[in-house]
Amino acid sequence: MNGAESLITTLVNSGIDTCFTNPGTSEMHFVAALDEVEGMRAVLCLFEGVVSGAADGYARMAGKPAATLLHLGPGLGNALANIHNAKKGHIPMVNIVGDHATYHLAYDAPLTSDIAGIAATVSHWVHSSPGPEKIAGDAAEAVRQAGLDRVATLILPADVSWGDNPAGAAAAITISGPEMVPAERLQQAVAMLRSGKRTVIMIGGREVTGEQTLLLSRIGKATGARVMTETFPSHVRRGAGTGVVERLPYLAELAIDQLKDTEQLILLGADAPVSFFAYPDVPSVIAPEGCEELVLAEPDEDIQQALEALLEQLDAIHVAPDVHPLEVPALPSGALDVSSIAQALSHCLPENAIVVDEGITSGLACFPMTANARSHDWLNQTGGSIGWGLPTAVGAAVACPEREVICLEGDGSAMYTIQALWTMAREQLDITVVIFNNRKYSILELEFARTGARGGKPGPKAASSLDIGSPDMDFVAMAQGMGVTATCALTAEDFGAQLTEALADARPRLIDARIAPLQLG
Amino acid sequence: MNGAESLITTLVNSGIDTCFTNPGTSEMHFVAALDEVEGMRAVLCLFEGVVSGAADGYARMAGKPAATLLHLGPGLGNALANIHNAKKGHIPMVNIVGDHATYHLAYDAPLTSDIAGIAATVSHWVHSSPGPEKIAGDAAEAVRQAGLDRVATLILPADVSWGDNPAGAAAAITISGPEMVPAERLQQAVAMLRSGKRTVIMIGGREVTGEQTLLLSRIGKATGARVMTETFPSHVRRGAGTGVVERLPYLAELAIDQLKDTEQLILLGADAPVSFFAYPDVPSVIAPEGCEELVLAEPDEDIQQALEALLEQLDAIHVAPDVHPLEVPALPSGALDVSSIAQALSHCLPENAIVVDEGITSGLACFPMTANARSHDWLNQTGGSIGWGLPTAVGAAVACPEREVICLEGDGSAMYTIQALWTMAREQLDITVVIFNNRKYSILELEFARTGARGGKPGPKAASSLDIGSPDMDFVAMAQGMGVTATCALTAEDFGAQLTEALADARPRLIDARIAPLQLG
Incomplete structure (x- = not known):
């Protein structure tokens, strides 16, 4: 060969x-x-x-x-x-x-x-x-x-x-599982959790399973510690039947507020939280000064085992977790906006769906609104480089052909890798793409204000640089040009009906959801 | 500030x-x-x-x-x-x-x-x-x-x-012009050109002007040397009134044949030619073994001055160049294919147009067919990384708002940076995009054969990897989705009429030219 x-x-x-x-x-x-x-x-x-x-x-x-x-x-x-x-x-x-x-x-x-x-x-x-x-x-x-x-x-x-390789191929590689967390660190964590100090346990890493959310919730209830995920965990199981776990907010100002009284931070696969970007007069580090940090598990160590050991060493095996109930809202009516989209999503989300979230500002409402939806996997953008959502949906659908993939995608972000639609059509992947078409780089309008540039108020050239509505983009036309069936939603009723139809269709579908830009201030 | x-x-x-x-x-x-x-x-x-x-x-x-x-x-x-x-x-x-x-x-x-x-x-x-x-x-x-x-x-x-910078801005930078070519190298070139040996002068670099094509032609006529450009000069002036200069072919096999008897190679801003890719049994170097090479001018040296000095030192000031006459063919009729597109382009090309060529296999006929068209600038893909044409057309049109830009673009190449269409619409740039929509990576079918992989015959998986016609792409829909007026051409008559109309329109236009894939063998 x-x-x-x-x-x-x-x-x-x-x-x-x-x-x-x-x-x-x-x-x-x-x-x-x-x-x-x-x-x-x-x-x-x-x-x-x-x-x-x-x-x-x-x-x-x-x-x-x-x-x-x-x-x-x-x-x-x-x-x-x-x-x-x-x-x-x-x-x-x-x-x-x-x-x-x-x-x-x-x-x-x-x-x-x-x-x-x-x-x-x-x-x-x-x-x-x-x-x-x-x-x-x-x-x-x-x-x-x-x-x-x-x-x-x-x-x-x-x-x-x-070139010729007469020696042929190599045999299967066996990957050893993640390394156990050393006992010493577990003891440190137990001591911290028993200290009576205000403690946050933050989880991240490769994947946060449903089982891990339940373990975390139990540890939190047993010790009084707050349990949360990092801002953008790669992959987290959510919805009905999973444990109640907070999430650190994206905005540094809010994240700092959420952690403001924290005296101890225990990290499981998550990095110590820092501001996504630097801003004049906003600190880089999210945890308060003097907060004691323990890296209980690195991302490549055995987080599941650490959680189980912690529960046992805390004598908390008997503690029941706080579990998300199943609560499915009605389909929304009226104006189409980020809230009605989130409500429709929560109504429609099928059991075991995979949500790929690159909705940026417009997707923010979808996460809390689906906390009690049918159980599902949620994939987050982990490196901050946009143009990730549509391709990731392709890969997730190829990996799990029997599951429904829903891609929440900002209009600006979609345009970095819009070619992904063609592969969705070619492979006939069961993906429903929701484009939040607000004709703005809304995140940048928000970030412009946060940086305080020009007093937070863009002049005409800057405003134009954040405005992608001139010309307006028609994602229905683009999707159809690449072989994906697409519809345009102008009202909440449109959107609910189109989402229901798209999810029932095993082929790729796109919904161009026309919404108003984020209103600042 | x-x-x-x-x-x-x-x-x-x-x-x-x-x-x-x-x-x-x-x-x-x-x-x-x-x-x-x-x-x-x-x-x-x-x-x-x-x-x-x-x-x-x-x-x-x-x-x-x-x-x-x-x-x-x-x-x-x-x-x-x-x-x-x-x-x-x-x-x-x-x-x-x-x-x-x-x-x-x-x-x-x-x-x-x-x-x-x-x-x-x-x-x-x-x-x-x-x-x-x-x-x-x-x-x-x-x-x-x-x-x-x-x-x-x-x-x-x-x-x-x-941060604050009380010192303010810096003054204008003055860029000194290119350095003169040393007299010694000029003397070497003169000696080579007078040696009676079979000599090729090859020009490349940042820009080959009309004046330089005329100088080259005169030097060639005076000395018997063949004059040519490298395969992909960045920017070359062509058409009626420019000097007759050959072009080195892309295919190494053809290029080797074109240079096969060459004993001396004089380079002006061009690198010594090598095969674009390596292939089993095809040499990397294009010039024959033993061919003497002189780098007369590096790309950042004064090529114009070198040509003028050469002409003078060869006592050839009196020699007239071979000049391209103006020859405009009729509009084509019948089937739409790469030849009829090239003929229509040659018919329609406005004086002083800018042609951006990323037509890949389908664009090949356009270059020779426009040799005697109204004079124009031709921009080539210089690094081989596709997805260059549409963006480059944007930049050329921003630089030269009064000139017509024509972008010859393969369907496969177009999809790397299709987002460029939106900026064309936003800035209302006077660009006509011609998409050679043959639903194949034709260049790769050709290259597959050239590499000799699997005897040059793709199996079903390989063939599928070179086939972008499943699903078929509709560039009219995609263009309209980004605000660019677009039409689809199925016959030569369609194409001629649409190209005429597009060139008369000062706004961006796209023509989705549906042609048959390249036939190999």
Whole structure:
């Protein structure tokens, strides 16, 4: 077999059976090998930002990495923003980036670039395979790295891909589970929770399961500690039957207020909270000065085990959690706005749905409104780089074809990776996209005010720079242009009916929800 | 004034008066400063790949750099592919990349990334401004660097942007012209051209003017040397009244054949030609073994002066050039295909039009067919990273509002930066986009065969990976969704009439030209 066949076989042997692709000439032997090796599904995307976002969404829901196939440095560049998001969210990914043949690099052909340099900025592990006889071992190492919830980028020169590798593929890589949290840290946490001081336990990391929300709630009730997730946990189970857990707000001002009396902060997979951005006169650190912090578990350590051990050591096995009841509101009527959309979503949300949330300002109401909806998974934007939602919905739907995926998407954010709609149509994915079409970068209007620039009041040029309503975008036309059935909602009744219909349709659907921009002040 | 105002004033002082933008929170003080400082035009784009491609097209046609405004590392990542293209084409660019406040970086907020690391891969010069009192000098240095046909990337931390800078802005930077070509090299070239050996003079670099084509033709006629441009010169003047100059073909096999008897190669701003990609059994180097090469002028040296000096030293002042006559074909009729599109283009091309060519395989016929059309500028894709055409058309139209811009665009390529259409509509740019909609990555079908993968015959999965016709894309719907008037052409008559109408319309127009895929073999 050649290098490409050896590579794909190695990936398949370790269970990596899905590859999101946007290949070019240097990857043609990889593409050819898809027909020579059994078991690798290739999902074509029209832009590399869709490739990497889809790999993120897939990994979050499949619980194992996908591969990406990217064309040289520029293809990796196009994928970079969503790789960044995945890296910040502890999401595993195996990037295969084609390169010129090793002997061709010296000639500095037009597409020659510093692939390793670009990759290093968003990868935990980068390696360029030096020869076809090495590719199986290199691919196995990439899988091993990704198995640690890391981004692994393997550079595949064209001659390594087409060269003969008589040694064949590598055997399956076994990923050992997360490491146990040391007993000493658990003892520290128990002591803190028994100290009588005002304590917050904050959870984050790769995934917060329903079981973990219940454990957290029980620990909170047993000790009086407040329990919450970080602002943007990668993946959290919510809705009826899950434990009641707060969420740290996005706005630093509100987050600081929420933690203002906290004396102790215990972190489980979450980083110590900091302001998303810097603002004049707003501190970077969210917890109050003097608050004692304990990293009980790093994101790659066994958070589930830590919670169970904590409950036991606190003698709280008998404590019942606070559980979200099932409360489904009626369909809304009247004006279409962020509240009526949230209400309709809460009404319609099917059991076990997957919500991909890149609704930005307009999506804010959806999260609290669905707290008591049918139980579901909620995926958050973890790196702050927009253009994540639509691709992630693609990946989540590929991973879970039997589940309904709902993508809450801002109009501005949607336009970074709008090409994802085409892959939804091509693969006939069961995704319902809700575009919050308010014709503004509303988040930036808010942020402009927060930074205090020009007294918080944009002048005409600045205001124009935040206004994407000139011309108005018609997402129905764009979606139809890419093969996705789409409708436009102007009232709450429209929206409720269209959402009901879209969720009943197993094909991709888009709803262009025309709403008023966020009103500030 | 604050740092942002100091920065913008410094740019404007040096004539950089256009900024393509896609800002975020960390750039809000820059956005605010647009209203405080006179003279900077901000052109909003919905995706950073449009920002950088537009800056490329602007610089090619304005003869001076534009600024970009990008949001942190991921925004720079999104812009990377088109910065790569600009860098390979010797196009000046000043990138302003916002960063977190300097004191906030230590907290590793979600959007923290290695901006300098990303920038280094596509920039000649990278600098992070350490304080508001330094920003004017740093901006002036960025302008100076860009003035040398380089990519300069200036990182602007938020607190440098909002901090007070009582020292104000920097004065205008004067860029000294290109350096003269040393007399010694000219003498070598003269000797080579008088040697009687088979010689090729190849020109490239930042811009090949009409005057330079005439000089080249005269030198060729005087000496018997063949004169040609590199495969993808950044910007070349063509059509009636320009000198007859060959072009090196893209396909290495054809290029090798074109140069096969060459004994001497004289390079003017062009790199020694190499194969775009590596293929098994195709050499990387295009010129025959033993061919003597002279770099007469580097891209940043004075090519015009070198040509004039050469003509004089060859005693060839009296030699007349071969000049392209004006020959305008009739409008085509019958089937719509790449030839009839090329014929219609040649018929319609207005005097002094700007053609942006990312037609890939489908555009191939347009170049030879327009050799004797009304004189025009032709911009080529210089770095091989697709998604360049539509943004570059935006920038060219912003630079030259009085001229007609025609963008020849492959359907696959269009989808990398389709968001450019919105900026065309927003700014009401006089651009006519022709989409070669053949529902294939035809270039990759060709390249698949050339690499010899799987005997050159894609299996079903590979074939599917090169097929973008499932679902079929409707560019009329997508364009209308972004505010651009669009029509669909099914016959040559349709296309001729639509192109005539589009060129008469000063607003942006798109023609979705439905053609058959390239037939191989």
